[in-house]
Amino acid sequence: LENSTSLPTNYSTxxxxxxxxxxxxxxxxxxxxxxxxxxxxxxxxxxxxxxxxKQPNVISEVVxxxxxxxxxxxxxxxxxxxxxxxxxxxxxxxxxxxGLLLYMFIIGLELDTxxxxxxxxxxxxxxVCGIVLPFAxxxxxxxxxxxxxxxxDTEIELIFIVFVGVAMSITAFPVLVRxxxxxxxxxxxxxxxAISAAAVxxxxxxxxxxxxxxxxxxxxxxxxxxxxxxxxxxxxxxxxPLRWAFMKMLERGGSIWGGYFASTFDLGGTPSEFLTFLAxxxxxxxxxxxxxxxxxxxxxxxxxxxxxxxKDDFSYKIIARIEDLVHTLFLPxxxxxxxxxxxxxxxxxxxxxxxxxxxxxxxxxxxxxxxxGASRFTGRFTFRESLCIGVLMNTKGxxxxxxxxxxxxxxxxxxxxxxxxxxxxxxTTLATSPLAQWVCPQIQQEGGLDQWNNxxxxxxxxxxxxxxxxxxxxxxxFEDNMEVEYILSTKKYQSFRKK
Numbered sequence: 467l468e469n470s471t472s473l474p475t476n477y478s479t480x481x482x483x484x485x486x487x488x489x490x491x492x493x494x495x496x497x498x499x500x501x502x503x504x505x506x507x508x509x510x511x512x513x514x515x516x517x518x519x520k521q522p523n524v525i526s527e528v529v530x531x532x533x534x535x536x537x538x539x540x541x542x543x544x545x546x547x548x549x550x551x552x553x554x555x556x557x558x559x560x561x562x563x564x565g566l567l568l569y570m571f572i573i574g575l576e577l578d579t580x581x582x583x584x585x586x587x588x589x590x591x592x593x594v595c596g597i598v599l600p601f602a603x604x605x606x607x608x609x610x611x612x613x614x615x616x617x618x619d620t621e622i623e624l625i626f627i628v629f630v631g632v633a634m635s636i637t638a639f640p641v642l643v644r645x646x647x648x649x650x651x652x653x654x655x656x657x658x659x660a661i662s663a664a665a666v667x668x669x670x671x672x673x674x675x676x677x678x679x680x681x682x683x684x685x686x687x688x689x690x691x692x693x694x695x696x697x698x699x700x701x702x703x704x705x706x707p708l709r710w711a712f713m714k715m716l717e718r719g720g721s722i723w724g725g726y727f728a729s730t731f732d733l734g735g736t737p738s739e740f741l742t743f744l745a746x747x748x749x750x751x752x753x754x755x756x757x758x759x760x761x762x763x764x765x766x767x768x769x770x771x772x773x774x775x776x777k778d779d780f781s782y783k784i785i786a787r788i789e790d791l792v793h794t795l796f797l798p799x800x801x802x803x804x805x806x807x808x809x810x811x812x813x814x815x816x817x818x819x820x821x822x823x824x825x826x827x828x829x830x831x832x833x834x835x836x837x838x839g840a841s842r843f844t845g846r847f848t849f850r851e852s853l854c855i856g857v858l859m860n861t862k863g864x865x866x867x868x869x870x871x872x873x874x875x876x877x878x879x880x881x882x883x884x885x886x887x888x889x890x891x892x893x894t895t896l897a898t899s900p901l902a903q904w905v906c907p908q909i910q911q912e913g914g915l916d917q918w919n920n921x922x923x924x925x926x927x928x929x930x931x932x933x934x935x936x937x938x939x940x941x942x943x944f945e946d947n948m949e950v951e952y953i954l955s956t957k958k959y960q961s962f963r964k965k
Contacts, residue, residue: 491548498557502795504549505802508534520649520899522641524864527798528892531805541811550806562803565796566868567767571749572789573640574771575781577665588844589662595840596663596859597635597670600832604634607828614817615883625681629878632674633869633887634829637664638895641863645899656851656906660858663837668865672768675869676761682876683760696759700766704752704773715741716777737783745774745784762872804867804888807874812882825890833860854906863895 484490491497512533513526533539540546608630612622642664651657680693737745749770756766774781813819838856841847847855870887873879879887 494554494557497549497554498561500549501558502799504534505530505799506795509798509802519896520645521896522645522863523793523798524638524641524801524867525892525895527801528805528808528867528888530798531802532808532810532888533805534802535806535808537808537810555803555806558799559803561796562800563763565792565798565800566764567749567753568788568792569797569800570764570767571771572785572792574768575774575785576640577772579772585659585662588659588841588846589666591844592659592663592837592840592855592859593666593670596637596833596837596856597667599836600635600829601631603828603832604631607824610824611821611883611886615821615886616880625678626878628674629678629873632671632678633866633873634825634832635667636671636862636866636869637667637833637859638861638863638865639664639668641865641895642858642861642898645858645861645902649899649902656847656854656858659841659847660855663855664859664861667859671865671869672765675872676765678878679762679872679876680760682878689760693760697756697761697765700752700755700759701769704748704769708748709773709775712744712773713775713777715744716775716780737780737787741780742784742787745770746788748773764868801864801867804871807871807881808885808888809881810885810889812885818882818886822886822889825886826893829862829890830860830894850906854902857898857901857905860894861898862891866891 491500509527509530512530513523516523516526516529534550536546540550546552605627608627609622611630612626616622616626639661643661646657646661676697677694680690680697683693749767752766752770752773753763754766756769757763771781774784776782813822834853834856836856837859838852841852841855842849867888870879870884870891873887874881874884
């Protein structure tokens with residue numbers, strides 16, 4: 467304890483300055499700031515090209531990291547040693563991990579459980595088929611991957627087989643939403659169905675991944691049981707009594723502690739600083755708890771997001787406060803770090819590229835056939851619409867990279883396999899948008915509320931509510947339109963109708 471306040475000898479928070487003969491990147495703070503600037507600038511430059519192709523930001527972030535890593539610029543003599551030395555990347559990784567926690571918190575805040583419940587029968591069928599088939603395909607090719615791309619002196623383990631299956635069956639829910647928004651089909655029946663099914667898939671996938679991390683970190687079978695009992699107890703505590711307490715604070719507002727909890731929730735209002743503090747404290751506390759019991763901290767952040775109530779748009783306004791900072795500063799660092807860990811140069815023989823091809827075919831075929839077949843089986847969609855849902859569900863991107871990083875951190879994957887999987891995630895995500903437009907171009911004409919927002923008929927909020935009131939009697943037509951359903955259920959709309 468007597469040395470607990472001292473910094474490690476190899477860590478320097480600041481230097482004496484260049485005028486005292488110090489090197490510009492000698493201190494860890496200066497190096498970190500330089501790394502952040504380089505990552506941000508490179509990612510922004512790459513994003514210009516990908517934006518024109520309507521590709522999600524995560525692609526430019528990972529590709530930027532790959533360019534900065536050993537695959538491209540790392541081959542230049544002295545570049546990596548100067549800007550990204552392997553023994554001084556830990557700070558960048560930690561900040562990226564914080565960005566991941568905040569991002570998972572936002573995902574929990576955004577997850578619309580009512581939409582999932584409303585579309586439960588269709589979503590459940592599509593999500594189960596969209597998981598089972600690619601999981602089976604992935605588990606099958608795991609033997610090839612282990613034999614030719616993994617460490618040959620070790621026997622294949624069940625954990626490796628299951629992990630590869632999970633990695634193949636992932637659908638990146640947030641990236642999918644971004645692609646749907648770019649295609650202007652978020653509010654179409656196809657778009658809402660894909661979103662609902664992807665949300666259910668995400669829940670299943672995170673549960674399986676939590677199981678894998680628990681098994682890897684646990685020393686014995688009993689420890690796995692203890693981990694899950696602890697996680698179950700924590701989840702019940704968050705989603706029942708703690709959520710109820712949050713609801714009471716929002717309901718009573720200024721009557722508690724002399725108005726300390728008071729916040730404005732009228733049009734354009736923001737939550738009080740103290741309520742925001744409580745929400746962020748819950749995120750950190752939950753992440754800390756799941757980390758110390760042996761589950762990845764991001765699961766705790768996700769549970770914290772689910773705990774925050776949506777009353778008076780509280781969760782959405784918390785998102786508005788932190789979203790730009792997370793997406794602009796923190797999250798690019800996490801995915802750029804993933805790119806820095808990717809070394810395409812390791813794929814130096816034919817079997818490696820056969821592995822890449824097999825992984826892409828297994829992941830894409832399993833997901834598209836499973837999700838499209840299930841969609842067609844429900845009888846709600848034409849062949850082209852079903853195929854479009856299958857293509858959309860094949861979006862990997864962000865969530866896939868999170869899973870792969872966990873696999874690399876826990877030693878399930880080696881760097882070569884990690885690189886193969888990253889290439890698969892990038893290529894399948896790149897193909898999603900153009901394939902969806904080619905398979906079913908007519909769904910972009912459905913548009914939903916987007917076409918009303920761009921219309922001259924709606925000069926203000928009241929005009930929008932009037933027109934929504936006109937179609938309220940036929941709301942069955944809009945049963946799959948999340949935004950219309952949401953506005954029709956708001957207190958502002960109900961109050962306007964009474965007037």
